[in-house]
Amino acid sequence: MKLPAFMEMYQQLIAAPSISALEESLNMSNQNVIHLLAQWCETLGFIVEVTELEHAKGKYNLIARRGSGDGGLMLAGHTDTVPFDDSRWQFDPFKLSEQDNKLYGLGSIDMKGFFAFVLNAISELDELQQNAPIMILATADEETTMAGAQEIAKHPSLKPARCIIGEPTDMVPVFTHKGHMTTAIRIVGRSGHSSDPERGLNAIEIMHQVIANLLKLREELKNKYSTPHFAIPYPTLNLGHIHGGDNANRICGCCELHIDMRPLPGLSIKELQAMLTAAVAPINTHYPNSVSVIDMHEPIPAFTGSTDSALVKMAERLSGQQAIAVNYCTEAPFLQQLGCETIVMGPGSINQAHQPNEFLAMEKIQPSQDIIKQLIRESCFAYTSCIK
Structure with a gap:
C-alpha cells in the first residue's frame, strides 16, 4: 500500500466524523480516524498499538513507533472534534472544501490536519538515515475529558525525549499554558x-x-x-x-x-x-x-514548560518565532508526565478553533510543512539533506 498524497489524507480525515461531546446523543467513536492513521503509519514502517479507553468504550488511542529504544520524538494530536451547528456552516463540515485559498472542514486545524502534515513529512525523509525513534500519538476525547491523554500518561514503556503537540498555533512554539x-x-x-x-x-x-x-x-x-x-x-x-x-x-x-x-x-x-x-x-x-x-470533568492542570529547553530553542530557531504562553489548554500537562520536553506547536490559527467554517489558510501549508519536517529531521535523523 502506498501512502496517499497530502491532500487525499486531509480529505479522508475530515470525512471521518469523530465528535466528542458530554451530551451522549452527539458523542461519536473515533475508530474510523484511528483506522486510517493505523493503515498509513504501517505503510511507513511503523509498529502500531491501538487501545480502547478503559472508561470510554468506543474511543481509541493509537501509538505508532518506528525505531527502537527510548528517546526520540513523539508527535501528538487528538482525533476528535467539537460538535458543530449546521445552520452556521456554509460548507459541509465533513467534506474538505477549497474556496478563496482556504481549506474548510471540521477538524481542518483542530486538529486532524496535523496528522496529514506529520505523515507527509516523514514520507519525505530517508528511513535509512533515521537514528532515533519516531512516535505518532493519536488520542481520544481531548475536547471533553482528555481521557485519552490521561491514560497515555500512565503508559509503562512510552519514553520519548521530546514531544510536539500539534494544536493550531500558526507554528509558533508554546511553552506554557493555563489549566481548565x-x-x-x-x-x-x-x-x-x-x-x-x-x-x-x-x-x-x-x-x-x-x-x-x-x-x-x-x-x-x-x-x-x-x-x-x-x-x-x-x-x-x-x-x-x-x-x-x-x-x-x-x-x-x-x-x-x-x-x-x-x-x-x-x-x-x-x-x-x-x-x-x-x-x-x-x-x-x-x-x-x-x-x-x-x-463536571476531571480538571486539567496548567502546563509548565521552560524557555530554556533544547526543544523550545530548536522550535524558535526553525520557526523564527519566540515561544509564547497561551490562555487555552491542551493535553501537554499529561503527556509531559512521560518525562519528555514538551511544546505545543502546529499549523493553523487558534482563532479558527471551535468556529463555524473552520479553515486552514492554504498559503500556510508549505511553510508549516517545512518547519515540521525540519523538527523531525533534527530530532531523529543523522543527515542534513531532508529530501530523498
Missing part, C-alpha cells in the same frame, strides 16, 4: 407555592449569594496571582451557564450554575478547588447541605 476547570454549583432548596414564601427555600435567592461570593473570589484571584508571560496574566473565573426553577408561581427548589476557571502555572487544581469550596462554605453553613460543588 469546569464546575457545577448546585443549590437544592425547598419548593412550594409562591404565595407563601416562608414555607419554601428559594434556590435562586441562595444562588444570588453564591454568585456574590464567586465575584469576590474572581477579584481575589486577579489581585493575588499574576504571570506576565500571559496576555491575560491572572487566573480567570467565568459564570457561563445558569438554570433554575420551572414556573413563576413556584418557589425555585433547584438552581445550577456552571463556571469555567483557568488556573495559572504554579496554582494547583487542589488549591483552586479549596478556594472555591471556601467561597461557598458560609452559605452552606447558613443553609445546611444546600450547596454542592461538582467537577
